[in-house]
Amino acid sequence: MKNPTLPEGAGGFPELGRRLAVAPMLDWTDRHCRYFLRLISRRTLLYTEMITTGAILHGDRDRLLAFHPREKPLAVQLGGCDPGELAACARLAEALGFDEVNLNVGCPSGRVQRGRFGACLMAEPERVAECVAAMAASVSIPVTVKTRIGIDQRDSYQDLAQFVATVAAGGCRTFIIHARKAWLNGLSPKENRAVPPLRYDLVEAIKRDFPALEIVLNGGIGDLDQAEGHLARFDGVMIGRAVYHNPYLLAEADRRIFGDDRPIPSREDILRGLFPYIAEELAKGTPLHAMTRHLMGLFHGVPGGRQWRRYLSERAARPGADWRVLRDAPFFGTLHLVRDAEPARPEDRTEYTERPYHR
The missing domain is CATH 1.20.120.1460 (Four Helix Bundle (Hemerythrin (Met), subunit A))
Known part of the structure; x- marks a missing residue:
């Protein structure tokens, strides 16, 4: 069989908007998944799986960072804690055409903790600020942070506000906040996605107290009705597993979330x-x-x-x-x-x- 040409109009959208995004999900949001989702929604922002700086700098970066141009708009999520390594990976990502670099400060897995990145970095806001500053100084595309509302006993609003203020001072203007705390010990990554209660009120308070920042809500959002409701209070919403298990829920996203009146596929x-x-x-x-x-x-x-x-x-x-x-x-x-x-x-x-x- 001859290789047919790619379908006209199957690609992404030139503008980067975060009113709706699909969360980075390990082992799920690979390039094949993202191409498929892009055929359903032209406007929804897509993310790669988390990719560690070590894997990019010392592994098969061409494979790890590969994507089809029609996946855009597309953000890469990095896992790491070394400002120099993160800056180097950010430069590679920008050169390849990614639209955003996101730092993972939310994954609670033991392996990630042993690498000193992910959710455990919430205990080191100054280091996160250094990482953001190094990346922001190296690229012209946005540098964003995806985080939790807290970890272990560091789960007060004051802890969260201090983290956001410190990282914002490093140059981050967009925070994607999973509205659950993470327990670094005692819960599995799967349990950390469901057991800690959702605290949308804490994320709403961050938006109220930091009005100049772009705040994207993540966690527990299961459909577009819920997404539209949250958009009354937040700059954007991010949906994760609900999209993977029911991808066609994105079919009306361009019309309902972005005001795009093109026919629903x-x-x-x-x-x-x-x-x-x-x-x-x-x-x-x-x-x-x-x-x-x-x-x-x-x-x-x-x-x-x-x-x-x-x-x-x-x-x-x-x-x-x-x-x-x-x-x-x-x-x-x-x-x-x-x-x-x-x-x-x-x-x-x-x-x-x-x-x-x-x-």
Whole structure:
């Protein structure tokens, strides 16, 4: 099969706006996921997974920082605590075309703590300020910080306000605040996303007391209705796992959040736009399941969604699986999958038989 050209209009938007963003999520928001999400929303700001400075400076930076131009607007999230190393990585990111550099001050995992970055840096606001200042002096793109409302016993509003004031003095003008504290010991990263209570009131107080700063709310936001409600008090909202499990909730984001009146893409439109990208990546040797694993939630809440997930799980990871897995996907709901690719030979077409679903 010839590699088709990429679909017209599948790319991002030239302006950087943070009214709505998809959170950086380890093992999830890779380049394939981001390309897929960009086909659903042109305006939502996307983030890479967290990438450590050591991995970039001493590893395969071309692979780690790779992205398709149509993913933009796109921010890279860095993990690190050395101002010089962070500045070097920021310069690389800007040279490659990223629109923003974000510093992770929110991840509570033990491995991250051992590297002295992530949420544990909330105990060192002066160091975070030094890191921000070094990056800001090295690049012209925005340098932002994603943080928690506190850690362990350092969880008072005064602690949070002091952190924000100190880091802002280093040159940070945008804070993305996950409205939960993090326990550095005793809770897993997964538990830290759910067990500590949400404290939107603390983030609202930061916006009130620091009106010149751009404050983006993160944590517990599950749909666009909630996002719109929070935008009455904050400059932006960031949604995480709710988008990954139900990516089509972004379909109305451009219209509702950004005032963009272009037509809302259908699920069929999205898959048609993704098909050429998959063909290109397959030609480069990318396994099909590395891309289709991000499509599992496309039919969340739609009749046939469970069968869709099982079909992809069963078919896409098989040795030699290629574009025909999507072409030959069964009919679910009102979707007609792409049928204008190379016609299938009878011997190539597989039949899908319904089986009991097991969790």
